[in-house]
Every structure is written in structure tokens, then in C-alpha cells.
Amino acid sequence: MEFGSLLEEIVRHDIITIFRHEHPDCDAVGSQFGLKQWINENWPAKKVYALGYESCSQAEWPASDIVSDDTIRKSLAIVVDTANAARVDDSRFQTAVRVIKIDHHPNREHFGSDEYVYENAAAASEILTRFFRDCTGQKMSLLTAEYLYRGILTDTLCFKTNNTTSHTLAMASFLAGFGIDIPEINRELFDQSLDEFRFAAWVRTHIRMKGSHLAYIVITLEDLKTWNIDAGRARNFITEIGQVREFLVWAVFTQKELDGNLVYDGSLRSKEIAVNEVAEHFNGGGHRNAAGVKNLTGESLNSLIESLCSKIE
Ligand SMILES: [Mn+2]
Structure with a gap:
């Protein structure tokens, strides 16, 4: 340098x-x-x-x-x-x-x-x-x-x-x-509070799989309210679903209201795949193995999942 x-x-x-x-x-x-x-x-x-x-x-x-x-x-x-x-x-x-x-x-x-x-x-x-x-x-x-x-x-x-x-x-x-x-x-x-520990356990049990190698969770406004956690902190719990042999790409999405519509922000992680290249097509960007997206409609959230999945296969 x-x-x-x-x-x-x-x-x-x-x-x-x-x-x-x-x-x-x-x-x-x-x-x-x-x-x-x-x-x-x-x-x-x-x-x-x-x-x-x-x-x-x-x-x-x-x-x-x-x-x-x-x-x-x-x-x-x-x-x-x-x-x-x-x-x-x-x-x-x-x-x-x-x-x-x-x-x-x-x-x-x-x-x-x-x-x-x-x-x-x-x-x-x-x-x-x-x-x-x-x-x-x-x-x-x-x-x-x-x-x-x-x-x-x-x-x-x-x-x-x-x-x-x-x-x-x-x-x-x-x-x-x-x-x-x-x-x-x-x-x-890195120490968690007891509430965070319980939320982490909830995140782990609520992941969805797309194919065999993509794991993600969508946290709704109602979930955020139930757990009394803000969206940014909730997305940090992406580390809870990181170290799993089967997962090549993993993501956490949080719902929010924008101009009266429900949209999603997300954090994406991967072992090898360039998630930032995908994120760039979905109002986002970042590093090769750690990127973010924002303001996605439900529909574009689904196409993001599809794009990530096709990149793995
Ligand atoms: Mn940095």
C-alpha cells in the first residue's frame, strides 16, 4: 500500500x-x-x-x-x-x-x-x-x-x-x-443479550431453502414488532446462518413500509459466488461475498432469489 x-x-x-x-x-x-x-x-x-x-x-x-x-x-x-x-x-x-x-x-x-x-x-x-x-x-x-x-x-x-x-x-x-x-x-x-439469543434461535428455525444451497429468511414488519428489534439489527443476524456446509449463499430480508408499499431490504452472503454482481441489478452492491440490496418489491425479491439460485447451479 x-x-x-x-x-x-x-x-x-x-x-x-x-x-x-x-x-x-x-x-x-x-x-x-x-x-x-x-x-x-x-x-x-x-x-x-x-x-x-x-x-x-x-x-x-x-x-x-x-x-x-x-x-x-x-x-x-x-x-x-x-x-x-x-x-x-x-x-x-x-x-x-x-x-x-x-x-x-x-x-x-x-x-x-x-x-x-x-x-x-x-x-x-x-x-x-x-x-x-x-x-x-x-x-x-x-x-x-x-x-x-x-x-x-x-x-x-x-x-x-x-x-x-x-x-x-x-x-x-x-x-x-x-x-x-x-x-x-x-x-x-459479539456477546448477545438473552433476547438476541432467543431471536437468533428463531432465525435459525425459520430459514427457507431454495434448491439445496441457498438459505434465506424474510422477516416481516410484524416479526420485527414481535421481537422488538429494528430492521438493521435484525439483518445482522445473518451471521447466525453463515457457517453451514450446505449453504453456498444465504440472505436475510427485512420488510419495511415505503410510500405506503411494503418493500424489502436485504443482506446477502456467499462462500464463493459474486453476490455483489447480482445485487447490482437489485438496487444494491457491495463486496463479492457480502452485499446488500434495498427497496425490493415482493416480486423483485423473488427474482433476486431466482438469480442467486441460477448463479449457484
Ligand atoms: Mn468496511
Whole structure:
């Protein structure tokens, strides 16, 4: 990985705004707050803001900053973990003096003047860890290391995804060296409440099969109400149906109301098949083995299932 003028740009600007994607996961906020923390510690006089309207429900994170349009216009904007401009959770990044993209998703849409996109990285946090490690003149704290470690650990599902490489592990090891409490961080991120444990059991018993290798579940608005869980968190239970030998593709769909109609958002996972290529035809996209779709009618949900199935056979 090469970081060109990234350090110089950070040094050059007095105001830095950091953006990430909507429906933020731990890699989005981990890389965002990790970068903010690192800049704050090395250049205390700089004004650094982490922006985004939504919050991440997994583990505890600092609140987003609130800044004026004028401040953003004067700032260097750094967008982390986000493949396309429309997905940034605050479109004002476009007004900044300069925009830098740091990401690990397939680089289909170019935005910003500088891009540090490494598709082989398992997490945006992995890229930032490498950058911080290479900046030998700067210091780094345990808190920064913890934010980034959370990002790597969650995006790799505890180092289990097939984009986990020796580089991923080397970066995690570098972070762990700051004194990270490894079992504690695992408990914080992955321990379930009793209600979640029961919901997970319900998800497992309500999967449907299409053919022998595609497993999915459709969670209705009524189900969400019964379980008192929001759609985003419910879709995270896709991990409950992951590790099954027979399943090559698996998915969780949640129902929602949009302009008076019932539509579906979904999370797709696979062992080998490129689910993002299918997702792109259904208002979605993402990684080869982990993608999402949104606002599908019941009919398009069925054709998505058909398309996934035909890709397996
Ligand atoms: Mn990520």
C-alpha cells in the first residue's frame, strides 16, 4: 500500500472533516474515529470533526460532531469505507476544499481528488492501520488502536472471511501490541443479550431453502414488532446462518413500509459466488461475498432469489 501525499494533506489542513457511509458498521465508525483520534493526538491544534447522522449500534462509539456548512467548505474532507458518493452519510463532503477517499470496496465510482483504495484489504481500518504504522514520525494511542481493531475484527467476522490475509493479521497484531484486551473487545462486540439469543434461535428455525444451497429468511414488519428489534439489527443476524456446509449463499430480508408499499431490504452472503454482481441489478452492491440490496418489491425479491439460485447451479 502506498499513501502518496496523504500525510502532507493532513498536515497542510487546519480543519479536517471525516465522513463515512450511512447505516454505519464498526469498520465505518472504527476507521472514522480512529483517524480522528490519531490526528487529534498528533496535531492538537487542528480542528477535526467526525460526521454522520446515523449511529452504529454495535459497541459504544463517540457521538458524531455537529458542524456548520461553512466549516465543511473550508475543510479537507476524508471519506472512509464508502464506495460511492451517494452512500456518504452527509452529502456536504462534496463542498470541501479537497476530498480524499480511503476505502476497500470495489472501486467502481471515483470521487474525490485523491483515492487510496485497496480492494484486497479486509477493512478500511486495515488500510488506516497500515498508514499509521508507516507514519513512523507520529505517535499512536491504545484508544486509536482499539477503534481500528474493532473495525478489522468485525469486517472480517473475527478473521474468518475469505479476504482475511496475512497482511490483515499483521495489522491486527500491530494494533494488539498497543495493549488491547482481546477477550474483552470480543465480548463487547459479539456477546448477545438473552433476547438476541432467543431471536437468533428463531432465525435459525425459520430459514427457507431454495434448491439445496441457498438459505434465506424474510422477516416481516410484524416479526420485527414481535421481537422488538429494528430492521438493521435484525439483518445482522445473518451471521447466525453463515457457517453451514450446505449453504453456498444465504440472505436475510427485512420488510419495511415505503410510500405506503411494503418493500424489502436485504443482506446477502456467499462462500464463493459474486453476490455483489447480482445485487447490482437489485438496487444494491457491495463486496463479492457480502452485499446488500434495498427497496425490493415482493416480486423483485423473488427474482433476486431466482438469480442467486441460477448463479449457484
Ligand atoms: Mn468496511
